[in-house]
Amino acid sequence: MTRTIIGFVLVGLALLALAFMPTQLGAYGVGLLLGMTGYVTLASAWALFSGPTRYISLATVAFFGIGAYTVAVLSEAMPYPLVLVTAGLIGLGVALVVGLATLRLAGVYFVIFSFGLAELVRQLVTWYEVNVTGTLGRYIFLPISATEIYWQLLGLAAITLLIGWWISRSRIGLALKVIGDDETVAAHTGIDISRVKLALFAISATIITLVGAIQAPRWTYIEPAIVFNPTVSFLTVIMALLGGANRLWGPMLGAIPLFLLFEWLSANFPNHYSIILGLMFIAIVFIVPRGVVALAEDLFKRARRKEAAQ
Amino acid sequence: MTQLLEITGLKKQFGGLTAVNDVSFSVGEGEIAALLGPNGSGKTTVLNMISGALSPTAGTIALAGERISHLAPHRIAHKGVSRTFQLVKILPSLTVAENVVAALAFRRDPLWGSRATERAHELLAEVGLAGRGGEHADDLTYIDQKRMELARALAAEPRLLLLDEWLSGLNPTELRVGIDLIVSLRDRGMTILLVEHIMEAVRALCSRAVVMNVGNKIAEGPTAEVLADPVVISAYLGEGHA
């Protein structure tokens, strides 16, 4: 109990310090911080669903893009907070429909489907914009500064981690472990597997949609190719897997170094970027399949055992 | 005696193979019944259809007069059916106590928190695993894993308990304890349908037996009579011995 309280106090202090960071940084620094916080949130939200269920979702950018487009379409029509709520609800609605239709698919089919979904949404939006609206891109003029976007993302990141913490201690968290161990046993102990998966998918997708919505004003001009860029999905997966999708802090610990690395790579090797991304993906899956956090825990345990044996 | 489980015209096909063919029988409330038959005769497949692990190709299963066939397994569990598996199924990433807590947390009237932990330890003590709750399920011996699996099945306080060769692999002393445990469950009012190859246990426990052979029911009745039936003996020993 006291450990939990100390943990919360420490996290609270860290958040406070992070919230003050923009005052110490220039525009470039704030931009970096904003992008990094966005990916920490994406990776953590992705892991809420994909960590315990082991479904690798490549639909991240579908929801991210839906969030961004909702803001682009509605930002003139309603007050900003309401736009965010609407975006979240649209993301939730799409997630429930998609989840009901696909969560029965076996692993590899789900990966392909989720990738297809992102492409499908992108093509639909493109078709609509070209044929109905008559223009491809949209402008977003919202008086929201980079620092304000960063604060919102920081808040969302904190909420995401809080949800992850709460889940791990709740009945739904136990249900997820049981499902991960053996679905037959899970069903026979009374767990409604599809409902648990659907709930997780919906929570995760809603947060991802909100990340897209919150980040949208940053672009000023958006078009499908920008906000539905599949690289976002791949980056999210790699970050979460590197850190460890089954640990609360894992995705964050993967997202921070990889975000900085990819910023540097895209600035210095723009032409080889996708190849490097692909190679890293393979390397992570083969070398640290459960993530560095789990690996560190294993090493730590082994060291302790050795000590105990001596 | 009122019937708790009623199976009518049950059939299961796997592609071209008919694993269970037009099987009907019922189990009375508070009774221990045996489902017997040589290897591959379709016993486990029948249990799988009762618990919802497989859905029947045809036929119906009713629990206390209510049709449960074609319900999802978690719904059937909530109606009061629990089981153990022929190849023991543990939750390897959890502790022994957590394996049982999982079943307590998702039963019809869920237990959670310290009450669930307490109840899990009681159940473990009942199956002979007192004080072992903190161990990893993975580290248990095969027999202890079977005990844990029974505690998990009992956690739901089932009306109908399905045991698939739960006694096999026990040594004579353990078998005695196992038989006494099953009797004590029946004395508490639980209805039990068990699949078993150990005839000594079947004779000691079961008032009635149903015998299957290559998917068909070939005999049903009081255990002693059924086991003396020439049709049953020849099914077990092969043709030519009858």
Ligand SMILES: Nc1ncnc2c1ncn2[C@@H]1O[C@H](COP(=O)(O)OP(=O)(O)OP(=O)(O)O)[C@@H](O)[C@H]1O
């Ligand atoms: N999921 C499945 N898919 C295909 N065939 C199956 C499946 N399950 C069982 N069978 C087949 O159905 C038949 C009956 O199998 P079942 O496991 O019910 O027999 P059993 O009576 O439990 O045998 P044992 O005493 O060896 O456990 C066998 O021929 C088996 O190979």
Ligand SMILES: [Mg+2]
């Ligand atoms: Mg069997």
